[in-house]
Amino acid sequence: MEKSHNEDLKMLIDVLRQGNAHVMELEAHLYNYETLSSETCLLLSSKLQSTFATAITMIKLMEQRGLRSPPSSATDSPRSQSSERSFKEQERREMCKKRKSLPRWSEQVKACSGSAMEIPLDDGHSWRKYGQKDILGAKFPRCYYRCTYRHSHGCVATKQIQRSDNNSSLFDITYRGAHTCNHGFQKPSPLTNEQIIHQNQSLMVKTEALSSNEHKPESSPYFSFPLTPKSCLKLESNVFSSSSNPENYEGLDSEIADIICASNSTTSSETLKIDFGVEQFVFDSEFSFDFY
DNA sequence: TGAATTTGACCTCA
DNA sequence: TGAGGTCAAATTCA
Structure with a gap:
């Protein structure tokens, strides 16, 4: 469990590093009028969005894993029907709140x-x-x-x-x-x-x-x-x-890996896939991803 | 037989 | 309390 969590973190960091590389590439183009074009900016913007979307999805999956109770087995104490119902209701309410924020x-x-x-x-x-x-x-x-x-x-x-x-x-x-x-x-x-x-x-x-x-x-x-x-x-x-x-969600590790693969293929195909619901992204000129 | 659709019941919120 | 949104069992389709 701990090991797979660390692997997830490592993959997440790789994805964010990839995003950082795209930011630097975009910055380089912005300072070089010879290579600067709207197509290039759009492409890099698309790559960045895809990278962030992948990172967010990975975090969500990791969060799911963290919140999820261990798989049921014969040794598990059975959850009462009423508590299961209230659990479902609570889950449903959470989902409702989340949807509203989309x-x-x-x-x-x-x-x-x-x-x-x-x-x-x-x-x-x-x-x-x-x-x-x-x-x-x-x-x-x-x-x-x-x-x-x-x-x-x-x-x-x-x-x-x-x-x-x-x-x-x-x-x-x-x-x-x-x-x-x-x-x-x-x-x-x-x-x-x-x-x-x-x-x-x-x-x-x-x-x-x-x-x-x-x-x-x-x-x-x-x-x-x-x-x-x-x-x-x-x-x-x-x-x-x-x-x-x-x-x-079964086998989250492989799923996260799938997401990264899908994201990479998306990135390479110049497809804008994800829009972000943040009101504004402001990257400081000094912006960089710092890990560890 | 699995996937997609239909539809009545249920839930949330104004 | 009712309208809108979602769930999930039943049904249909390929």
Whole structure:
């Protein structure tokens, strides 16, 4: 147990060191106008985000391991049904709190004309439907989807799809939480700055005040991610304070290793995968990762 | 037969 | 207390 914990720490430190290298590389480019380009910055930014996402996921997994009770066996004292129930309820409440702190953003998507189902275009991720509700005052029901890899990777991303009342060919899609899995994401084709700007202008994106306390322009800046231009992200709070709650983690060491591999492949493929729910990252010019 | 969807029940919060 | 969100058993699908 102690040994595997140290191994986890070692892997985590390696990931953070990798992030530090990306910061230094970015800094080097910033001071060298010959190599400085928006594409380079975007790529390094994407690498950094991926690195941090990996580190966060690893910490979450380690935290899960630390909190998890030892595996049950014949020698274990059986937990009473009532305490088990209260444990589940407590776990559920924690999950509810964590979900609330996840970043949320919405967009409108035109129905896929031509297809019989007229469902919105696939966004590149793999989703599983887990519920449907009739919404008061709405003509059409709201469908609830979560990431297919929620259990296997603890990915907390969810989305809600609801057909627009005014225009039935439009779907309102609300996303919550960034994908921490590395599955099913289609690499976007490389775009020039002009293309990105044009796409941002031409796309129908609607980000509304999703709850009464959200409209705080000073404290809740809007973030946009060039590689996912259809999304205009509004941050609600610090996602670092939230954590996923993987329900069935077995063999955490190998899983963490998988995450690192996935992250590395993501990094090398220039795919922006994760957005962070922090309001601001400010790297001091003297910033560095110090270990030990 | 495993994965995905459906749907009624349950929980949280305003 | 009711609306919205999620769970989980039942059902369907490939």
